[in-house]
Amino acid sequence: MKNSYRLAFLSAFLLWLGWPPIPYTAPLLLVAFVPLLLAVEQLILDGTAKRGRKIFGLAFCTGFLWNTASIYWVYNAISAVMPAYIAVFISLIPFGLAALLMALAFRLYAQLRKRYGLIVSLVGLICFWMSYEYLHQSWDLAFPWMTLGNGFANFHQLIQWYEYTGVYGGTLWIWLCNVLLFLLLRKKLLLKEPLVLPKSIAGFAALVLIPCALSLIRYFTYEEHVNPSNVVVVQPNVDPYAKWTMPITEQVDQLIALSRTKAQSNTEFFIWPESAIPERPPGVNEEEIRSNTNYLDIRQFLDDYRNGNVLSGIESMLIYDTLATPSAQKLERLSKYIDVFNAAVLIDNSSKVQFYHKSKLVPGVEQLPFASLSFLKPLFAAFGGSTGSYGRQAHPTVFYAQSGIGAAPVICYESIWGNYVAQYVKDGAQFIAIVTNDAWWGNTSGKSQHLDYAKLRAIENRRWVARSANTGISAFINQRGDIVAKTKWWEPAALKADINLNEAITFYTATGDYIAYVACIGCLVYLVLLVGTLRRQQ
Structure with missing residues (x-):
C-alpha cells in the first residue's frame, strides 16, 4: 500500500509540474495519471480488501495535492479579510471539494471493474471525470479552474484545434493518452506479458504527435482577416x-x-x-x-x-418598488428593494x-451557494463574504x-x-x-x-x-x-x-461544450448500469 501512495504522489507531482504557469511542461499531463492508474490496478489485481475505499483514498490524495499545489493562491485572497486559521480552513474547501469529486470518479470506476471489462470501465472513468468537470462549471459551487483542458494554456501552439473542441477536447486527449500508456505498462509491469514494442510505441506516439502536428500546422498557417x-x-x-x-x-x-x-x-x-x-x-x-x-x-x-x-x-445598483429579483434586498428606511451588481x-x-x-459569481464571496440554504448567510458573512449582495443576469x-x-x-x-x-x-x-x-x-x-x-x-x-x-x-x-x-x-x-x-464563427463557438454533453450522457448510462447490477444482486 505504501508503494501505491508513492505512485499517487508521483501523479500529483506530474500534474502540478505540467500545470500553468510553468512553461512548456504541459505534455507531462499526457502521462501524469499513469502512476495513479497503475496503483489502482495493482489493488484490483491483488483483490485487496476494501479496495474501493482505498482507491478512493489514493485518488483523493492525488487530487488534493495537485489542487493545493496549483491554486494555493486562493489563501492569499481569503487571509487578507479574516484570521489566518479561518483562512486556511476556507482555502481547503475548493481543494478538498475538487479532490472529492475526482476521487468519486475513481470510486465509480472501481465499481465498474467488479462487473465489467477493463476497456468498458476505463471509458466509464473518462465519462465520470468529464462529467465531474462539467458539474464543476455548472452548479452553485462552480470552480472550473482545474479543468484538465486548461492545462495546455501555457503551450497554446499545441492546441489550436480547441476552435473545434474547446477545453473538453483537451481533457479527452489527456485521458486517452494516459489510458493508452497505462494499458501498455499494465501488460508489461503488472501482467508480465511481452509487448510488441514497435507497434505499441507507434500507437502511443501517433495519439500524442498527430494532434500536435495538426495544431502546429494550423498555428503557422492561420491568417487573420485584416479589420x-x-x-x-x-x-x-x-x-x-x-x-x-x-x-x-x-x-x-x-x-x-x-x-x-x-x-x-x-x-x-x-x-x-x-x-x-x-x-x-x-x-x-x-x-x-x-x-x-x-x-x-x-x-x-x-x-x-x-x-x-x-x-x-x-x-x-438598481432600486425597485417591489421584490423584483431573488437577489434584491429590502431597504427598510425607504420601503424599497435594491440590487447591487x-x-x-x-x-x-x-x-x-x-x-x-x-x-458567473464567485461562490461564498459574490453569491450564497444554493440559495435555499439561507441559514448559511451569517456563516459566509462572518468569513468576510458579501453573500447575498450581488445580483446577476x-x-x-x-x-x-x-x-x-x-x-x-x-x-x-x-x-x-x-x-x-x-x-x-x-x-x-x-x-x-x-x-x-x-x-x-x-x-x-x-x-x-x-x-x-x-x-x-x-x-x-x-x-x-x-x-x-x-x-x-x-x-x-x-x-x-x-x-x-x-x-x-x-x-x-x-x-x-x-x-x-x-x-467568423468557429465550430466550437457554434456548438459549445458538446464533448462534455456526450460524456454526461455516457455517465448517466454507466450509472444506470451500476444501479441495475446492484439491484440484480440483491
Missing part, C-alpha cells in the same frame, strides 16, 4: 484594499490620464478594469448615471475621440449607456459601439467559462474585453494562470482579447492565442494595439 480597430487597455494599479478610502475623482482622473498616454485620434475602445469606476457602496445608481460626476468626466474625456468608447468595470458599462459620445451584470450582453463594433464584456472569473464566452461571440462580439482585478491573490501564479486561460478563449473563438487588469497582468492576445503585448505586475500602465475584429 483593424485601435484599442487601449489601462492598468491603474489601485490597491483593492485601499480603493474605497481613496478620493473617487482621483481614481477616475488617473484612468483618464493613463488613457491619454496611448490614445490616438482613431482609438475606438478604452478598456478599464473591474470596478474601475468607483462609487461609495452600494454603487452607482444605473438610472441616474447621466448625472454622476464620474460619468460626466468620462464624457468630457471622450469629446477628444469622436469614435471613442469607455468599456469599464463598475459597481452599480459587479457590472460592466459602455459609455460613448451619445446619451446611450449600456450595462452588463456579471453572471442569466445571459451575456454584447456592447455595441456607435460604429457597430460588438465587444464582449467579460468580468474576471467569467473568463474561465469557454461556453459562456462563446455565447457573446454567437451574439455578435467581434473581440473579447476582459476586465479583472487579480490583486486579491498577490504576486502569485494565480494572476499568470488567469492570463494564460484568456489565450484559450482567443483560440476557441478566434477573437482578439483585450485584457485590462487593475494591478496586472494586462495584455493583448491575438486570434492564435499569442500574447502580443503585456504589462508588468504592480505598476500603473497603458497599452495600445490595432486589433483585428472578426465576424
